[in-house]
Amino acid sequence: MIKNWIYKCSCWGLIALLMLALTGCMKEQEPTAVQPSPTLEGNTAPDETKGTVSIEKLGERRIFVYLPPGYETGEDRYPVVYMNDGRSVFNTGTSSFNKEWLVDKKVDQLVNDGKMEKVIVIAVDAGEGSDRGKEYVPFPNDSIPTDGTGAEEFTRYFIETVIPFADSTYRTIPDRDHRMIMGSSFGGVQAFWMGYHHPETFSMIGALSASTWVANGQAYDDWVQETGKPDVKIWLDMGAEEGMVIDPLVDLLLSKGFKYGQDLFFQMDPIGEHDEISWSRRVHNPLIMFAGKAPGQAVKLEVSDYLSISGMGDSYLRLNPVATMDNGMDYSVPSEASYKVLNPEVGQVDPSGKVTFLKHEDLRVEVTYQGMTQLYDIENDR
Structure with a gap:
């Protein structure tokens, strides 16, 4: 194909x-x-x-x-x-x-x-x-x-x-x-x-x-x-x-x-x-x-988000940090990354990357994995 x-x-x-x-x-x-x-x-x-x-x-x-x-x-x-x-x-x-x-x-x-x-x-x-x-x-x-x-x-x-x-x-x-x-x-x-x-x-x-x-x-x-x-x-x-x-x-x-x-x-x-x-x-x-080789250290971090569906059929927005590793692999690390919400009055991000909005505004989050940090804006347009 x-x-x-x-x-x-x-x-x-x-x-x-x-x-x-x-x-x-x-x-x-x-x-x-x-x-x-x-x-x-x-x-x-x-x-x-x-x-x-x-x-x-x-x-x-x-x-x-x-x-x-x-x-x-x-x-x-x-x-x-x-x-x-x-x-x-x-x-x-x-x-x-x-x-x-x-x-x-x-x-x-x-x-x-x-x-x-x-x-x-x-x-x-x-x-x-x-x-x-x-x-x-x-x-x-x-x-x-x-x-x-x-x-x-x-x-x-x-x-x-x-x-x-x-x-x-x-x-x-x-x-x-x-x-x-x-x-x-x-x-x-x-x-x-x-x-x-x-x-x-x-x-x-x-x-x-x-x-x-x-x-x-x-x-x-x-x-x-x-x-x-x-x-x-x-x-x-x-x-x-x-x-x-x-x-x-x-x-x-x-x-x-x-x-x-x-x-x-x-x-x-x-x-x-x-x-x-x-x-x-x-x-x-x-x-x-x-x-x-087995992956060791992350050399790049990119962040996006997607609509996730749980085993119970519930849908929610989830952050998707993707780490590029020193062995050449790149894979998602939502539960391995850490999250710091910069405007917590707008919403929250739990340790698995699940997003909860409290206001109809965009959420600003710092995403960190293995010492690498990316600032990401989550648009609340869904």
């Missing part, structure tokens, strides 16, 4: 022939290890600063594969980022909405900047039309429609077929500490659900703009019933323009023992929408969480 890395028109004929040959060779059978296909970047000499992307087929399903710079000439083994909605991860030409995440370019840049280690990315294509919802939504939902069992079948396919294929075909580090699962929208729901229930397989989860509205919020009811705390790190985010509930899930995970800033991170993107452009802008965060 964001920029097209297939930039030479002369490559299209080669690609078509390659895909036709692959389709003719693959039968409906148990997948076996295959050699990586030629990359879609052309036949030029390898650029040691850029990875390569190819397409494999596993039965009838496409698997999009990013290999890091130097893979072809070295012997190193690598951690693996697994992603849902594979057609939109690297290439606008294969995406459903002519947008992509730019994940190959994001990884290349982060590696070259020293912010993360090299990784392999395995992006698994989704089913067509309603099949995508059936594979990704683990709850009964009449609007898809699905009874929720398709997500269980897709999870088994992922764990029993996709991962063994990757481990037998590429130089992966084949253990749970070196695997992450990531997705967005319905794919974010599935990534969260699969990773949360299979910590023996994945050590980290990236759920961007997870569609929390599915099944009338049954996701929360289901996760509230979960006992114990899985040994995983979790990245969650949402765009302020999306209008979807996310704060209750963050609060739920905190209640189960997750430690914010250690194994749980969240960002409310002030300008984020429900699209690949927004996910591309934020995807560096879960990538660094997985294969980079």
Whole structure:
């Protein structure tokens, strides 16, 4: 789903022939290890600063594969980022909405900047039309429609077929500490659900703009019933323009023992929408969480606000301080920051960032996090 890395028109004929040959060779059978296909970047000499992307087929399903710079000439083994909605991860030409995440370019840049280690990315294509919802939504939902069992079948396919294929075909580090699962929208729901229930397989989860509205919020009811705390790190985010509930899930995970800033991170993107452009802008965060250094000191603080919805359905304005950390991550710190209201006769801000107005005037607040302070005016025009 964001920029097209297939930039030479002369490559299209080669690609078509390659895909036709692959389709003719693959039968409906148990997948076996295959050699990586030629990359879609052309036949030029390898650029040691850029990875390569190819397409494999596993039965009838496409698997999009990013290999890091130097893979072809070295012997190193690598951690693996697994992603849902594979057609939109690297290439606008294969995406459903002519947008992509730019994940190959994001990884290349982060590696070259020293912010993360090299990784392999395995992006698994989704089913067509309603099949995508059936594979990704683990709850009964009449609007898809699905009874929720398709997500269980897709999870088994992922764990029993996709991962063994990757481990037998590429130089992966084949253990749970070196695997992450990531997705967005319905794919974010599935990534969260699969990773949360299979910590023996994945050590980290990236759920961007997870569609929390599915099944009338049954996701929360289901996760509230979960006992114990899985040994995983979790990245969650949402765009302020999306209008979807996310704060209750963050609060739920905190209640189960997750430690914010250690194994749980969240960002409310002030300008984020429900699209690949927004996910591309934020995807560096879960990538660094997985294969980079832990955050230490904040180097920048920006403040906004958004309409939050609690688990009880109550809505309120909440301050959204976003800290950029020394490891390159940026995430919201509303409960970690401190607040000083400069005109308290107008309103209050509680320790979680919740705003209460006493007068119909703008509220002036000093927001401080790790020694950094920003003055912010909260407009009372709602």
